Amino acid sequence: MKIVVLAGGIGGARFLRGLRSAAPDAEITVIGNTGDDISLFGLRVCPDLDTVMYTLGGGINEEQGWGRADETFTVKEELAAYGVGPGWFGLGDRDFATHIVRTQMLAAGYPLSAVTEALCDRWKPGVRLIPMTDDQVETHVVIQDEKGRRAIHFQEWWVRLRASVPALSIAAIGAEESKPAPGVLEAIEAADVVLFPPSNPVVSIGTILAVPGIRDAVATRTVVGVSPIIGDAPVRGMADACLTAIGSETSARAVAELYGPGLLDGWLVDDADAEVRVPGVEVRPRPLLMTDEEATAAIARAALDLALELKRAEESKRAEENG
């Protein structure tokens, strides 16, 4: 069975670990968000790709969900001693090595997809991880503060400001001109099902879908998503701040409508949202808290089962229509 997952960072990575465990024989391709990518200290940092790679490769800091386990911060402290920042972005010594290798390969002319494959040679995540694009796409956020109305990098808004200043708008700069990385469209077209983990619907999955060609390819598949919202709050992170920025309410229904019924076939919501209805989408309630790996695997299994059920139903329907 071939599964494609569009993934952001922590939520996507944990979901993927559950999926890998729930469907050990499946061929899983992960289309990773690169809109969060940022250049720091002359190095190219890809937070979402790395979170997926480290989480599935056994190198993640489990408690915080991002960065490396047993991490130290000597390089960062020394950079600060030179007066070189930013200090708000937590790059550890182990993590630095990843960015040094990536930056060196990019400088040598390798596309990000080839770099990611090379990095995964070490981590053996058990999935095929492809960046959504080899082109540079960077999510920027327009805010209004004492310095006036201005656009800042998503990471500055998310990490430094903790999304505490309202986002007036969010834009994936470069997305319109970008092309899917080699293998992205092919993987989607060959997929039995496409899953959306409980990643941020605006700045993770939304950004991936903004790469021309990806949304259309996904729309041809059976797609099941896992709601990142329970009740009126994100399961984790600050997705509500992103939803507000684009004029959407924070609810499982609003996110499903955001993806659009032309895209989603099934939608897993939490039991707390059992009443949610979305036209054209099969909504299925179940506990959605990824409290541990077992619970996460059960959620992934449920998403996959729903997708296979909807796919079979669709195939039966087509067979009847043709017969």
Place this chain on the structure above:
Amino acid sequence: MKIVVLAGGIGGARFLRGLRSAAPDAEITVIGNTGDDISLFGLRVCPDLDTVMYTLGGGINEEQGWGRADETFTVKEELAAYGVGPGWFGLGDRDFATHIVRTQMLAAGYPLSAVTEALCDRWKPGVRLIPMTDDQVETHVVIQDEKGRRAIHFQEWWVRLRASVPALSIAAIGAEESKPAPGVLEAIEAADVVLFPPSNPVVSIGTILAVPGIRDAVATRTVVGVSPIIGDAPVRGMADACLTAIGSETSARAVAELYGPGLLDGWLVDDADAEVRVPGVEVRPRPLLMTDEEATAAIARAALDLALELKRAEESKRAEENG
């Protein structure tokens, strides 16, 4: 009093620490060798400049003479886990930060001299440290081994091979086309005396003198050198391998002759070499082992005293000739 010192790495740095202590009120300008510079992991590494900066700034690993005190090697270990080398060059985590800052400033368009000044803002070495040139000069060594006759970077010969394979020749690639960095010639022209510490006469001081304009400017000053050779062996390091490569013998006399009597006015040799005579050069024997900071300061003081004595003698001679 204005003193200019042409310096390589460890020997030069230690001599400078002694000189700073022996002449606390002097204005010391250090012209640093950059022929040892190398790009590793996409980062520009300047071993000799850093050794001077760390030694005079109190950050050096005293035992090994290069690199930072209390150093860790997490980044290097992680790079090795990605299969990225070379492993033979010992870049520590603290050291990495220096190279990251330098590389970022160079990429931003700052010349190495400005970068070095910015790095010294932190270390406050108590001297003005200027790279010999802002242009790229890299020392390469021609060797003959099982792979045939080939040129390798000086660091590979020096650090990886420990100079165990004979050097057929040594060349400072780019030196002929290089220009002295801003301030270099001005500092030499304004200097009361120029001192050569017991640095490597071929790949450190020799390389600095190979930058067009520097040798001529130095030749107009009173110049005193400290022999890096005692008897038939280097005080430290593997200068003998470099001397052999250029067809010179390893002796205090041979090094003085290498610099040439048109350049050197005085030459401090060890008591073991008291018999050495060099035409046109005032040779003065004394103990030359830099066993501790006190002994090193005494050597620096002796070099400075000899230089001032020769300068006064020269001035008297000129006054007599004119009178």
